[in-house]
Amino acid sequence: xxxxxxxxxxxxxxxxxxxxxxxxxxxxxxxxxxxxxxxxxxxxxxxxxxxxxxxxxxxxxxxxxxxxxxxxxxxxxxxxxxxxxxxxxxxxxxxxxxxxxxxxxxxxxxxxxxxxxxxxxxxxxxxxxxxxxxxxxxxxxxxxxxxxxxxxxxxxxxxxxxxxxxxxxxxxxxxxxxxxxxxxxxxxxxxxxxxxxxxxxxxxxxxxxxxxxxxxxxxxxxxxxxxxxxxxxxxxxxxxxxxxxxxxxxxxxxxxxxxxxxxxxxxxxxxxxxxxxxxxxxxxxxxxxxxxxxxxxxxxxxxxxxxxxxxxxxxxxxxxxxxxxxxxxxxx
Amino acid sequence: xxxxxxxxxxxxxxxxxxxxxxxxxxxxxxxxxxxxxxxxxxxxxxxxxxxxxxxxxxxxxxxxxxxxxxxxxxxxxxxxxxxxxxxxxxxxxxxxxxxxxxxxxxxxxxxxxxxxxxxxxxxxxxxxxxxxxxxxxxxxxxxxxxxxxxxxxxxxxxxxxxxxxxxxxxxxxxxxxxxxxxxxxxxxxxxxxx
Ligand SMILES: Cc1cc2nc3c(=O)[nH]c(=O)nc-3n(C[C@H](O)[C@H](O)[C@H](O)COP(=O)(O)OP(=O)(O)OC[C@H]3O[C@@H](n4cnc5c(N)ncnc54)[C@H](O)[C@@H]3O)c2cc1C
Ligand code: SF4
Numbered sequence: 001x002x003x004x005x006x007x008x009x010x011x012x013x014x015x016x017x018x019x020x021x022x023x024x025x026x027x028x029x030x031x032x033x034x035x036x037x038x039x040x041x042x043x044x045x046x047x048x049x050x051x052x053x054x055x056x057x058x059x060x061x062x063x064x065x066x067x068x069x070x071x072x073x074x075x076x077x078x079x080x081x082x083x084x085x086x087x088x089x090x091x092x093x094x095x096x097x098x099x100x101x102x103x104x105x106x107x108x109x110x111x112x113x114x115x116x117x118x119x120x121x122x123x124x125x126x127x128x129x130x131x132x133x134x135x136x137x138x139x140x141x142x143x144x145x146x147x148x149x150x151x152x153x154x155x156x157x158x159x160x161x162x163x164x165x166x167x168x169x170x171x172x173x174x175x176x177x178x179x180x181x182x183x184x185x186x187x188x189x190x191x192x193x194x195x196x197x198x199x200x201x202x203x204x205x206x207x208x209x210x211x212x213x214x215x216x217x218x219x220x221x222x223x224x225x226x227x228x229x230x231x232x233x234x235x236x237x238x239x240x241x242x243x244x245x246x247x248x249x250x251x252x253x254x255x256x257x258x259x260x261x262x263x264x265x266x267x268x269x270x271x272x273x274x275x276x277x278x279x280x281x282x283x284x285x286x287x288x289x290x291x292x293x294x295x296x297x298x299x300x301x302x303x304x305x306x307x308x309x310x311x312x313x314x315x316x317x318x319x320x321x322x323x324x325x326x327x328x329x330x331x332x
Numbered sequence: 333x334x335x336x337x338x339x340x341x342x343x344x345x346x347x348x349x350x351x352x353x354x355x356x357x358x359x360x361x362x363x364x365x366x367x368x369x370x371x372x373x374x375x376x377x378x379x380x381x382x383x384x385x386x387x388x389x390x391x392x393x394x395x396x397x398x399x400x401x402x403x404x405x406x407x408x409x410x411x412x413x414x415x416x417x418x419x420x421x422x423x424x425x426x427x428x429x430x431x432x433x434x435x436x437x438x439x440x441x442x443x444x445x446x447x448x449x450x451x452x453x454x455x456x457x458x459x460x461x462x463x464x465x466x467x468x469x470x471x472x473x474x475x476x477x478x479x480x481x482x483x484x485x486x487x488x489x490x491x492x493x494x495x496x497x498x499x500x501x502x503x504x505x506x507x508x509x510x511x512x513x514x515x516x517x518x519x520x521x522x523x524x525x526x
Contacts, residue, residue, distance in 0.1 A: 100488025
């Protein structure tokens with residue numbers, strides 16, 4: 001690890017200023033990803049600006065009936081919040097399915113959203129990687145890609161975003177509040193992340209000096225309350241997803257689907273909102289056959305590689321299982 | 333408090349850490365993890381270095397009463413926080429109920445992961461007491477620590493000897509002894525282990 005300076009930020013604007021003034025500086029949240037990457041030599045900031053002592057640690061109702069979650073709120077506190085558990089179960093479940101009790105006590109909301117990919121080449125500085133060192137190539141395509149993307153990837157990078165939390169936020173249409181060098185703004189979570197395209201080095205649309213200050217969760221509705229997060233992984237606990245789904249469903253009195261929300265994890269460079277499946281389902285009967293058809297439609301765009309082709313069926317099965325549970329029907 | 337250069341150029345700080353009720357002044361390179369500060373600078377070698385990447389839990393300590401991985405925490409960020417290591421759990425000669433339960437249940441083999449397991453279990457009991465759910469907690473009702481709950485909540489602590497069959501009952505014993513609090517029931521029955 002390279003030596004670095006350390007400063008505690010006292011106000012969001014000051015933190016942003018510290019970063020714009022020093023190109024080699026980075027914000028430090030819980031450090032569970034950044035310190036790890038520094039130890040691996042993947043990151044080597046000159047200055048760490050600690051943003052955990054900013055007063056961004058509140059979970060509070062908004063004027064419009066939603067919930068505003070400060071960027072410094074620890075993952076464990078958010079998962080345990082009774083309002084979140086009751087109104088947005090998929091969000092609490094996504095958080096609780098991630099990492100370990102210790103890590104969730106450290107990890108912050110802001111840091112969770114900006115954690116980097118777990119692609120093994122990205123984490124190994126002795127290997128080429130377009131995301132870490134643009135232009136060096138992508139060995140994953142012909143190498144270890146079992147855990148990597150099947151949707152929305154590019155020839156330059158097939159990394160996946162590892163966050164469970166972000167998948168649930170995508171399904172909920174959450175918004176991210178930002179304080180940046182040009183002032184304050186808000187973005188839909190869906191617009192925060194980028195596809196890898198020609199430049200996989202950038203995971204998000206953010207400027208390096210943009211500070212996430214909060215995440216805004218919209219007013220709870222039936223398809224938020226009747227929701228769940230389901231995660232497939234290689235061991236029962238404490239492992240990243242091989243596939244996951246955040247889903248919410250509400251039914252009309254005649255049993256047809258009035259609203260459905262589906263986002264997939266571990267399949268793309270960003271949380272994958274399954275819009276095609278959602279529009280195919282809306283207005284139709286809530287049956288396992290419909291769920292299967294919609295899941296197949298969504299995954300029709302998949303471009304799997306030999307070792308991650310199983311994710312196509314896995315993701316379809318996750319969608320069908322989640323929606324069947326939410327609709328209270330037997331899986332086909 | 334931390335004394336840092338106002339222009340944030342210095343790569344070291346002189347800082348005070350509060351460990352097991354005692355304050356220590358240390359001059360540290362910012363790269364120093366809390367784990368290295370405890371082990372190499374304060375001689376508290378109870379907390380162990382396993383993977384140094386947050387993957388094994390051997391370094392688990394309590395920060396303001398919450399369990400964390402000391403290997404991924406920079407010591408300089410722990411200023412003003414109360415740090416408790418395995419050395420700080422006993423009350424004089426009286427072992428902490430979790431320590432006693434680990435001995436009574438023979439919940440270890442080589443012992444390397446044990447300090448982390450014990451600190452983690454102390455954290456688990458506090459979390460259960462606060463009604464925090466886990467991934468296996470049913471949506472309705474309070475937290476009932478049973479075998480499935482303990483296995484899920486302790487999943488951040490790996491034991492390469494595989495002493496889990498005794499660790500789980502030890503944690504449940506400690507829960508039963510420590511938590512007659514309302515809303516928390518423990519349900520471990522002899523011979524039920526998987
Ligand atoms: C062993 C292990 C297992 C894990 N398993 C899972 C899992 O199953 N599921 C899962 O989802 N995650 C998992 N994680 C990842 C974990 O969730 C993330 O490391 C954590 O959420 C990051 O949060 P942090 O506060 O520690 O971020 P940090 O490490 O502090 O920061 C991460 C990045 O975000 C930036 N940043 C931090 N805060 C802000 C802010 N407010 N504004 C702008 N930028 C900011 C930092 O500069 C850095 O680039 C695992 C991690 C480990 C080590
Ligand atoms: S998939 Fe992306 S992160 Fe992985 S090696 Fe290729 S370019 Fe790097």
